[in-house]
Amino acid sequence: MSETERVTLDTGRFKVGDDHPTYFIADIAANHDGDLSRAKDLIHLCAEAGANAAKFQNFQAATIVSDYGFRALGGQQSHQSAWKKSVFDVYDAASLPMQWTQELKAACDEAGIDYFTAPYDMAMLKELSKFVAAWKLGSGDITWHASIAELAKDNKPFFIATGAANMDEVEAAVSVARAHTDQLCVMQCNTNYTASLENFHHIALNVLKTYAAAFPDVVLGLSDHTPGHATVLGAVALGARAVEKHFTDSVDREGPDHKFSMDPTTWRDMVERTRELEAALGPTEKRVMDNEKETVVLQRRAIRTTRALSAGATLTEADLIPLRPCPANGLPPYRMPDLIGKALARDIDEGDIVTMEDLR
Secondary structure (H helix, E strand, O other): OOOOOOOOEEOOOOEEOOOOOOEEEEEOHHHHOOOHHHHHHHHHHHHHOOOOEEEEEEOOHHHOOOHHHHHHOOOOOHHHHHOOOOHHHHHHHHOOOHHHHHHHHHHHHHHOOEEEEEEOOHHHHHHHOOOOOOEEEOHHHOOOHHHHHHHHHOOOOEEEEOOOOOHHHHHHHHHHHHOOOOOEEEEEEOOOOOOOHHHHHHOOOOHHHHHHHHOOOOEEEEEEOOOOOHHHHHHHHOOOOEEEEEEOOOOOOOOOOOOOOEOHHHHHHHHHHHHHHHHHHOOOOOOOOHHHHHHHHHHOOEEEEOOOEOOOOEOOHHHEEEEOOOOOOOOOHHHHHHHOOOEEOOOEOOOOEOOHHHEO
């Protein structure tokens, strides 16, 4: 692979890269609400809405958050301020039992989509690796280089979210991963989960331009928590080929992730609008498109005569006028100087085109 050629990720079921449709990742996260049957239902719902993958998050509260640490902050902040339970208790309730893994994978296979997870406990990696098509690094773990290295060593497609990080931290994380794999997707992300419309001012999609220049060999992506799909369309236009959004069946449900998730209707709309955008983006070569071949004739001007002329007549500027249409053998207006002062080899009706073959 050349230095500037972007890699194509291969999940086994889908290809993810510049020459492939945008890969949509439905982050079910805690929206299973502790119910395996519900988790499987959400898998099928997101697949029906156009998702390519259902992503979960594997952790135990004790290996991701410090109960003492959060209590020591003196009060729950940001999106956690609305939680009725302690941070530790919310994470404990949202934890995904490892025993569900095989059934979740089977449900994804049945739905025809990929299954993978963001593992927040390195002890889980060996067992989870048997089932996942890819790995996701949550933004909060971007400085946990040991975890990045272990995930990269598995050489599955590796999606790295970069919310709440500076460029030095992103470069360091990518460097650690690159030492073990080239199957990387770097995702611009903003980790404010309040669902506030103010968050659109902080998404910074133009960072994707920075990533494209800094990491010319990785797939670009977006991990997003804003309502609707405006950011998705912007990201895809800037080169993102993987998009992650939270998914639920109703944003009105109780739970830490429902409020900033998308439901089946909004998800389907996002996918359909993105497919339209992909079709509209098209090739980089500027050319007459297939559906314009008729309008080239109808809208362009050809050099035509202002009056009937006989063979042997010498053409003057007054004899010629540029008018639509312009058939394939018509001359464009900029060729007018090539005709003036030349003698005609045939009779030409008023309004007919003049070609170089008509000259003596």
